[in-house]
Amino acid sequence: MDINALRQITYGLYVVGTSDNGRPTGCIINTCFQVTSENPIVAISMNKNNYTHDAILRHRRFSLAILAEESDASLITTFGFQCGRDRNKYEGRDYSWQHDTPVLKGKFAGHIICELLHVADNETHDVFFARVIDTLPDDGTPMTYAYYHQVIKGRAPKNAPTYVAEPETPNTPETPRPQSTKRYVCEVCGYIHEGELTDDFKCPVCQAPRSCFKEI
Numbered sequence: 001m002d003i004n005a006l007r008q009i010t011y012g013l014y015v016v017g018t019s020d021n022g023r024p025t026g027c028i029i030n031t032c033f034q035v036t037s038e039n040p041i042v043a044i045s046m047n048k049n050n051y052t053h054d055a056i057l058r059h060r061r062f063s064l065a066i067l068a069e070e071s072d073a074s075l076i077t078t079f080g081f082q083c084g085r086d087r088n089k090y091e092g093r094d095y096s097w098q099h100d101t102p103v104l105k106g107k108f109a110g111h112i113i114c115e116l117l118h119v120a121d122n123e124t125h126d127v128f129f130a131r132v133i134d135t136l137p138d139d140g141t142p143m144t145y146a147y148y149h150q151v152i153k154g155r156a157p158k159n160a161p162t163y164v165a166e167p168e169t170p171n172t173p174e175t176p177r178p179q180s181t182k183r184y185v186c187e188v189c190g191y192i193h194e195g196e197l198t199d200d201f202k203c204p205v206c207q208a209p210r211s212c213f214k215e216i
């Protein structure tokens, strides 16, 4: 099946935050949509391996910070490529507790606070349906998934529903590449680097070290 049509679906980007027994935790998602308009319900798709997935199931409340083009891009590195199981992703960040959920301060397009209603099992991912219990407006320009790919040059990690594996042999006969140009893929986030890698090289997207890069 040609999955290119799926890549035309548009998304935004969000930090979903919750309480892990009083400790803030959360992750990046691109899958959020409004399900109903009156007394609104929203839905988010969460990979079952994400720590945030389990924390939301326990706490049953979460916040959504709608990322803006002006938002601190390091939020994506911390919340999208690291796991909150053994570290506090909110450490060093300014946030407040609202309705028992962590709400990040800084430039965003707005915040939505939600209460979990029910969960739909979808193999690798659960879809969480949740009632909106409060909103906090902000005036940033919402960051689209396309902006993330085209301007920030970011990719989706394996746990994102929209993850697409990089082909093992991306060099096609139609587009020959000079033999001398080496290409490496970051095994954490899928970022492709062209050219030599120095020993102290770090992935510009997820900050993974040189040892996480494999030549392709």
Ligand SMILES: Cc1cc2nc3c(=O)[nH]c(=O)nc-3n(C[C@H](O)[C@H](O)[C@H](O)COP(=O)(O)O)c2cc1C
Pocket: 013, 025, 026, 027, 028, 029, 030, 031, 045, 046, 047, 048, 049, 050, 051, 052, 053, 076, 079, 080, 081, 082, 083, 084, 085, 148, 154, 155, 156, 157, 159, 160, 161
């Ligand atoms: C651009 C982007 C989009 C993502 N979208 C989703 C998503 O929609 N659902 C999801 O479960 N994970 C998504 N992820 C992956 C999680 O953010 C990532 O696996 C994170 O490290 C999980 O952290 P946790 O284990 O602390 O929950 C996305 C990551 C990025 C960078």
